Amino acid sequence: MCWSLTLAQVLAVQVLWIARGSAGILTRCLCKTPRLCGSLPADHQHQVEVLVFDIGGKDWKYYDWSKITTVVAFGRYDRELLCHAHANNVRVILKATIAQHNLINRNRRAVWIRKKMLLARRQYMNGINMEMWEPATPGSEYYHALSQLVGEATQTFHREIPGSQVSFNVPWSPDCADGRCYDYAAIANSCDFLFVMSYDINRRMVDNCFAKPNAPYNQTLGGLSAYINLGIDSRKLVMGIPWYGYDYTCQHFYEAGRCEMTTFHLNKLTCSFRVSRWIPYKEIMKRLPMSVTGRYWDDNHKAPYYIYMVNNTHHEVWYDDPMSISMKLSILKKLKLRGIGVWIGNSLNYSVNPEAAMQTNNMWDALKVD
Template sequence: MKNLILVALISIAIGICSAQCPCSDDSLCDPVSAGVRPEFVGFSMVNEQSIWESYDWNILTTLALFYPVQDLSTDLLCLAHSKQTRIVIGASFPVNQLWNYTAQEEWIQTQIQTVQQYHLDGVNIDIEDVIAEDQQDLSALLTGFVAKTNYEFKNVNPNYQVTFDVAWAAGCIDLRCYDYQGLAMASDFIIAMDYDTQSQIFTQHCTANANTPAQRAWQGTESFLNLGIPPSKLVMALPWYGYDYTCIGEGMTLNNTVCTIKWDEYRGVNCSDAAGTQLWYSQIVDLMANQSIQKTPQQWSNQVYAPWFNYINPNDQQVHQIWFDDAQSISIKVDIAQYFELLGIGIWNIDFLSTSQSETQDMWQAVAQYFS
């Protein structure tokens, strides 16, 4: 019975694969066959032509879609493939189903069918569920699931790409006690999400801080390499966004440097960046340029190598502190990736810039230095 189901799925996939190519050149519907190369992975949540036309296609190697694939513009597909840029779908699988091998197979075949139907290049697996330290059997199942996915994708087309997103450091960050070395070997490469590193704050005082301190990017990278993961299997993903924190406590003024924030629990830790609100880089630039808002000049922390500033929020009349990344802080972390000779750089999210702001080009150039 299982064999009949598999044959039926494969037959459907073959029919989907034969869908007419929407590009003027049929070869642009083939998976990109660039082989191993330095990577720039751009995560995207917005399908807006004015934005994706402004991407730096000279450096973008993989575009990971985190919006419904049916919304993908065929013009974007054809443009990306003409630039030898892969387009992959972002997808997840519930860890509580890892024991269900039928569910695994159905999920894998569904992803393959989707990739074939839309003439794409693979899948970026984004699983961030809890696997406790004493659940190593579950961790092993996750590694096996990724290996199975990669095998079945490559069996259909060796040019398909299968990648896996991991926390900013190895170990049990956010209670994700995964087999990171196994995941790196099971996939084409893993992508370390070097952002939201304040998701669990263990210090005595709950205060605002940088989204990605440069020291954490360094330490996190070392933690993966110390496991024996080759640098060629690791991509460092950085943020084009920041956090807006409401400062609490008596006596907080616009000129205070320390911003105490409310307790906000995340996965067993009482202090977390969940107390803040995410802002796109373009939104932060607009806020800094808004002359009607009372604020400090942009500051720079030599402790975490990141910019920040305070402002009076007109909605609640309270002091807020914003920590973010700009071209300078991104460049420092790109230098770290170069130092360790990593496979490449990723950005969450490449749609967080504005085509009308001069700072946008600086952000792209900060990433482009990796390839120079």
């Protein structure tokens, strides 16, 4: 009778433990070693941050974990990924998009933040990476409310998840791209750092309709410098780099580097990124041997490109490779940035093909920041 009562009490505690987990407060650790579900030390910092965004799947098994400090996971939750990352002392943080309707009302902000914090804690994650895509104008209620939300989220995560990291994604330049005129200085002061998306720089082409690099060196440097000129500490900035490029269809092909595309007249733009196709690095490398030019290098933009043809139509592909990425690392050192980040880790070829393996290793090696 006594044994039955004791067993019932134990079972009741276990049921309560699992039930509390459904509310985001506590869940059973499913890692082989329970310590892998523990919080990272509050002082868990790196001299240089290396973030990798991951969209799901099992590519993470082949990442170079010696180079990574944080994985931003926004695919389906993967317990194995979290356990493996923690075994390598790497953070795994939640990715979240902020909607304007959650900004103005303080209670709505609190509910949104708590929901994200509980989700992260239930999954033993180590922070949150936030972004917002909706427009805002200086002085508007959204303008100030966004930095308030980021600050409140940072306080909540730091308090409830020891050693957690809170970051916010911003455009390549603070020049109100796409109407996103945010209070970037206030946001930077409100979180651990800004992740500067130094890619899609020519997403809105306004001067001419020729194919251009995804992340030209000079504009990358100029955009990051502009954030620093706002008074933001350079150690609050992480430079994002693309592991993908753009495949442009040429309406008129004059010569290499002069691929003219279809012109659109939308919102006073003479050209649009809609005439290009996003292409991951693994596909870029697969097509390179079939190009009519081989790899070309543009010294002005410090970026590679090549040309191929389909049904007598020229295509020009601009991308980043180990050489262009290594040159961007000089920006990190020149401006004394907090670190570098990759969009996205899944873009490389992780097959057993020897040539693909070498290309993939070279891209990871380009992230060496020592």
